Amino acid sequence: MNLKGKVALVTGGSRGIGRAVSVRLAGAGAFVIVNFARNEEAARETLRLIGEAGGDGKIARFDVSDDRESTDAIAALIKEKGRIDILVNNAGESRDGLLVRMKDRDWDRVIDTNLKGAFHCCRAVAYTMMKQRGGRIVNVSSVVALSGNAGQANYSASKAGLVGLTKSLARELAPRAICVNAVAPGLIDTDMTSAMTEEQRETVLAGIPLSRLGTPDDVAGVVLFLASDEAGYITGQVIGVNGGLYM
Ligand code: NAP
Numbered sequence: 001m002n003l004k005g006k007v008a009l010v011t012g013g014s015r016g017i018g019r020a021v022s023v024r025l026a027g028a029g030a031f032v033i034v035n036f037a038r039n040e041e042a043a044r045e046t047l048r049l050i051g052e053a054g055g056d057g058k059i060a061r062f063d064v065s066d067d068r069e070s071t072d073a074i075a076a077l078i079k080e081k082g083r084i085d086i087l088v089n090n091a092g093e094s095r096d097g098l099l100v101r102m103k104d105r106d107w108d109r110v111i112d113t114n115l116k117g118a119f120h121c122c123r124a125v126a127y128t129m130m131k132q133r134g135g136r137i138v139n140v141s142s143v144v145a146l147s148g149n150a151g152q153a154n155y156s157a158s159k160a161g162l163v164g165l166t167k168s169l170a171r172e173l174a175p176r177a178i179c180v181n182a183v184a185p186g187l188i189d190t191d192m193t194s195a196m197t198e199e200q201r202e203t204v205l206a207g208i209p210l211s212r213l214g215t216p217d218d219v220a221g222v223v224l225f226l227a228s229d230e231a232g233y234i235t236g237q238v239i240g241v242n243g244g245l246y247m
Helices: 016-027 040-052 067-081 104-132 153-176 198-206 216-227
Strands: 007-010 031-036 056-061 086-089 135-140 178-185 238-241
Touching: 007 016, 007 067, 016 031, 016 040, 016 056, 016 086, 016 216, 031 040, 031 067, 040 056, 056 067, 067 104, 086 104, 086 216, 104 135, 104 153, 104 178, 135 153, 135 216, 153 178, 178 216, 216 238
Parallel strands: 007 031, 007 086, 031 056, 086 135, 135 178, 178 238
Antiparallel strands: none
C-alpha cells in the first residue's frame, strides 16, 4: 500500500496501538504526525521507529479532550503541512469500575477523551478534507462497544458512541469522497491491558478462538488498509480485530 505524499495524524501515537499505526503508515510513505498527551519520551521513540522504517514524521502534543487545544494544534499542523489526508482517532483511556461505585469524574474523563476527543479531531480536519475532496478517518473503537463489559460502562459507552459517530460521519462526508470507518480491537497486548491479572488473561484467552492476545501490529495492518486507496469503496464499517472473541 502506497501512502506517498499523504499526511496522517495519529492521536495517541506515543504508545501501544497508536505507535504501531504510526510506524505502519510512515513505512507506507505517509508523513505521520504523532500526537501524545503527556509522554513525550515515548512519542520520540515512535518517531525514532518511524525513521528506522524509512519514514518521516513529527511529534505534536495536545490533549484531544481539550477543544481549544486540539483545534488550534490541528489548524496549525494543517497550515504547516498544507494538507491532511488521514486521521486515526486512537487516543483513549479507561477508568474501570462497577456502576454503583463509578464517579462522575471517571465517566466524564473517559467520554471526554475517547468520544469527544474524536469529535474534536474529526471537526478540525473535516473542512480541509472536504476541500481536498478526499480523505480517510479511522476511529479506534473496541469489541466492548458491541459486546458490553461489566465494569466498563463508561468505556464501552464511549466506544459505542464512536460507532455512531463513524456511521453518521460516513454518510455526511461521503459526497466529498471521505471514507470514515472504525476498527474494534479485542484484547491487545499494550500498557492499557498490562494491569490485568494472569487469571483475568487466562479467562479472556479461553474465549478467543485464535488462542492468543492481539498485538498492536494486528490492528495497525487493518488501519493501514482502511487508510489506503485500496479501501476507497469501504465506509461506515466497523471491522473487528479480535481473534474471533466476538462474531
Ligand atoms: P495505551 O498503550 O494506554 O496508549 C494510549 C495512548 O493514548 C497514548 O499514546 C496516550 O498518550 C494517548 N492518550 C491518552 N489520553 C490522551 C489525550 N487526552 N490526548 C491525547 N492522547 C491521549 O493504549 P492502547 O492499548 O494502545 O489503546 C489505543 C486505543 O485502542 C485506545 O483508544 C483504546 O481504547 C483502544 N483499544 C485498546 C484495546 C486493548 O486491548 N489494548 C482494545 C480495544 C480498543 P501518552 O503516551 O502521552 O499518555
